[in-house]
Amino acid sequence: MKLVHDPVHGGIELDDFAVKLVDTPEFQRLRRITQLGLAFLVYPSARHTRFEHSLGTFHIARLIRGRNPEIDEGVVYAALLHDLGHYPFSHTLECLFPRHEENTRWLIRHGEIGDVLKERFSLSELRRLLSHPLVSGDIDSDRMDYLVRDAYYTGVAYGIVDLERLVRNLRWDGERLVLEEKGIMAGQNLLLARSMMYPTVYQHHTVRIASAMLCKAAELEGISPRDVRLMDEVDLIARLRGSEKPEVRELIGAIETRRLYKRVIWSGEELDGEELEELKIELENEFGHLALLDYPSKPRFEERNAFVRLGGEVKRLSEVSPLVEALVKVKESYWWWGVYARGDVLNEVRAFVSKNLK
Amino acid sequence: MKLVHDPVHGGIELDDFAVKLVDTPEFQRLRRITQLGLAFLVYPSARHTRFEHSLGTFHIARLIRGRNPEIDEGVVYAALLHDLGHYPFSHTLECLFPRHEENTRWLIRHGEIGDVLKERFSLSELRRLLSHPLVSGDIDSDRMDYLVRDAYYTGVAYGIVDLERLVRNLRWDGERLVLEEKGIMAGQNLLLARSMMYPTVYQHHTVRIASAMLCKAAELEGISPRDVRLMDEVDLIARLRGSEKPEVRELIGAIETRRLYKRVIWSGEELDGEELEELKIELENEFGHLALLDYPSKPRFEERNAFVRLGGEVKRLSEVSPLVEALVKVKESYWWWGVYARGDVLNEVRAFVSKNLK
């Protein structure tokens, strides 16, 4: 048993098997993957990494399993490893590469960590465990950790979550985690917290701009999905700094000295597929790396899979809480796309975009 | 200048005039008026008083006025005095007596504090100041203090509010406080926080039961609106303990030893006026002080007077935020009435009520 100090949860106890997993190079690499990507450009103190978050997720999963021993023991290790495959700067590069979940599976198959895992689990078993509701549900140990942790490191109060009430009131009914009545308010609060962290931190426009710049740099540098699998932030930055292409060096330099592109336009109205494709190509032809289109996919319909037990009956939380019901609408209102450009071509890009968009 | 230590705000500075006001018997009496009434029966640590809350409200009002010097200076003293008229256990006895705002005005007219005030303000002026949006609006210094303070003392995280962003982003436009764009999320969060504190703390069913018992005791004891004006909690409890009526002594004894009545029925469906009156009379005839009907008035339509500036235009926050829009619905869902009875007559009362209510 080993004890790790953590300002969010106090002491986190790691059993021997968890220590073995943590001691692999793949897991230690998470120390060099920032939890919130480039958000530190807005919240300088947000320098926490996927490493601490993974330990915290494990910790919460173990607490909940402690009260629900019917949950498969392997789930807590899945919680530990659920973010193993994150690329440098977390979600930032998912514009270019497959989602990190896929890379997690790849690393487990090919890394040293796989050998450790095999002592206890088959890889297909682990794959199944990774999609357990305690690891990836609407109210899961992942969210419970990251909301509180991100609030702690950014100083943005909205992410505060009543961990204790959630842990005490989540019951495993054989296929779902169900919130008992005394935990409903805490569950609602978690979903509201998440919704408020989105525009304030995760999708802050400056973070979006810097992320688009980093994506472009990685794209221009020709980093391949294979290259990125094992990279940490040192690898990525060193590679971009040392690039042969001046545009790449310029982009990474601008990010590092916080001389960021500016917003030319932003809009909450969707473009149709063709229009979008055209805009992208035209912008690139006309301005190259000096203008960037950032068009994220629309948020999927979510937050519908939190269940509560009220008066003996299991219901969706959104049926019981008008606020959770309202979250779907909220999500749409937070979605937007944008075009960003280097300061010196701002006006030209603006003119170009307004001419090309009706 | 005097400095008061406060765990919520750090140091609170009181100027000389504020010190004079605080040093009156009427203001010192607030030290013996619990902020959350009988909530300490559920949250034992909630022992804070209207005294600290009043200082905190003053503090926040002064910070906001510091950034909006066009606001009348008197407003900060109105903030200090806004709760002067609270009865013992705060809102609890408002079932029997006029709302505390009326008593505030009476105390200012008749108390020593009025003499201090007259050095600077006419009483009609102060009356006007007490309804200033910074003292009693939807996003005002009162709420900013009590939400954070109640969260701190109960340990219920839902009341946490981003005071700094609110203070920085509230602008006085001559007739209203308007939230600048960077404060919108913090404003939304305040209203959500308040909505979650309602069922969790302020309207917790155990608190409602104990409050109904205290109201009944005060009613049976024949405490008059005139008696209650200057009472503090020592006066009230000593009077009830020393009552000549055994029912009164029984009720206060039961509250103090936490042997509370139980819920016979509770319902979110309104009764019509006649039905309600009848039930009340019949219960009283049949069971006297052993059964209590608790039927609060429905929440008024609220939270519509928070204003924000978005893209140069002033709008209602509820237009901009689907979550705030949903709060009206939420409020209704939190409203309920109940009948409570002493443990030994629970079944009889239950039978009686279900017979008398169709």
Place this chain on the structure above:
Amino acid sequence: MKLVHDPVHGGIELDDFAVKLVDTPEFQRLRRITQLGLAFLVYPSARHTRFEHSLGTFHIARLIRGRNPEIDEGVVYAALLHDLGHYPFSHTLECLFPRHEENTRWLIRHGEIGDVLKERFSLSELRRLLSHPLVSGDIDSDRMDYLVRDAYYTGVAYGIVDLERLVRNLRWDGERLVLEEKGIMAGQNLLLARSMMYPTVYQHHTVRIASAMLCKAAELEGISPRDVRLMDEVDLIARLRGSEKPEVRELIGAIETRRLYKRVIWSGEELDGEELEELKIELENEFGHLALLDYPSKPRFEERNAFVRLGGEVKRLSEVSPLVEALVKVKESYWWWGVYARGDVLNEVRAFVSKNLK
């Protein structure tokens, strides 16, 4: 099992036997005994009571016993009840009456709580348990709770203590609690914290003055040791307010409106017994209740009974830590006695004292 919410420890779990103890009138009375006496006159937010503190002490004792199951189970209930006998305003009236520990034993012998206890323990057994090092040692569950709690409620940061490290590193060796090496710093910190809370909060001069006034009022009112046994703060204040003696009414009124006596003299130099007695009598003869002598007993030599294990050997913490060694000296430097007087006779008292003291 019952769960009590507490902002300091989160949820405190009470087992059925603890619930039974808590539900007695003697224990519920602790809700009306302020933890820090009259300290709220300086730190208005310090309104917490012996009730919460007792629950917190129980909670910590149970955590430590959870890791040291050889400790007698009864100790955790002794922790719950250790402060049962406190008089109104906690230590304040110990100037007049026997220490509260004696009253605790009396209440257990004569109260309803004794009947509950007898289900599990003989009273002599409980008496023994009350002096267990986990309940009253240098590093015990009592101090661990009150330092953190008092820091929380006053906002004075010095009382912060690393509860988790202490809980994890205290080992019962059959007769003593011994701190393992990893907990030494936390143990040292607890003793330092306590030493800094003394002058800042517990012995703050304004608190000392108000306390001396309350003692005098109770003395003049002729409250007997028998009267005080079961009193809570409502009883005491109501009695003093309703006194037939105008001096008593004046004193309690002055405390309640914070019109306190002023310091005439204060000194760290001891008086010899005769000198002291004389001064006391003369002051009383000359000024009656208008001048008060406050001469606390010197601090006993303490903080020598914290043990640590270092390199396999058990040592006193004071041998290992030069800072703890220095605490004895510190304590002396914090001791002082004083004479206080009502504002209008301040000068006369000052002249009188300086004439009578060489």
Place this chain on the structure above:
Amino acid sequence: MKLVHDPVHGGIELDDFAVKLVDTPEFQRLRRITQLGLAFLVYPSARHTRFEHSLGTFHIARLIRGRNPEIDEGVVYAALLHDLGHYPFSHTLECLFPRHEENTRWLIRHGEIGDVLKERFSLSELRRLLSHPLVSGDIDSDRMDYLVRDAYYTGVAYGIVDLERLVRNLRWDGERLVLEEKGIMAGQNLLLARSMMYPTVYQHHTVRIASAMLCKAAELEGISPRDVRLMDEVDLIARLRGSEKPEVRELIGAIETRRLYKRVIWSGEELDGEELEELKIELENEFGHLALLDYPSKPRFEERNAFVRLGGEVKRLSEVSPLVEALVKVKESYWWWGVYARGDVLNEVRAFVSKNLK
């Protein structure tokens, strides 16, 4: 004016000149210099950087200057820049290179930031400002920030400091910062806090081991004082990872995967110069990079330059506080040197050392 969010201080306001300084490449580089070097190997959450710390130091300096306007305005910018010259992993490489203060001066002379500075200050002026007691004294804005910040990020409570009382009670008397009486306890607490953070965090033995490994790697790689001047952590790690020397690659790999050397011996007894030199050379001859001697210089006599005003007289804090007086002794007791070795040669190194040391 610009507002930066910070979880420790809330909002930090930067005036236009501060923004200009922050926007230089030299200052932005601090985002890639970890505040606590390799301490994250023990406290994984300690990922904060010199960037946030510098902003925080500026913030506190400005607050104190706000109450002491006679302090030269330039001091607050000196506070902002005081750590500009830190090398990758902060103090870690000071075993090889000149102290960071020297590099701060070099960067100011040669960097873009010097051009910005020259708008307002001559460089010799700035040099003087950097040694102002508000920037580098015993109770200065640097310590006030880092203690609280390090406590926040590590979760080690000992670093908590009462910033508000310090800020309110520091007075500039023309040549020194003097603590007013009400701030003495807070000042004492700061020095105690610092003393407890030393063994717990800053000099934790695991951190010392990893630091010795990194020093050796940098030494073997032949990184010159000139190379290191502008390096950030990406540069350093990339260089070591890509080294042509297998020992260098091995060392950095071992640090990054947390496969650290073990302690062979540690001792608080000084070696004489010759003995030390001999041991160093012999170890190196015998074991090369597999055994490391870590012999820090003894702590200088410090904490003697905090001044307080007591009863109108200025004194040293150590005269007034027996605990501060004891700190000198404490410091000695925390000093130790050690020899570390790779796991597979541990026994051989142990035998060798014990043979060579009498």
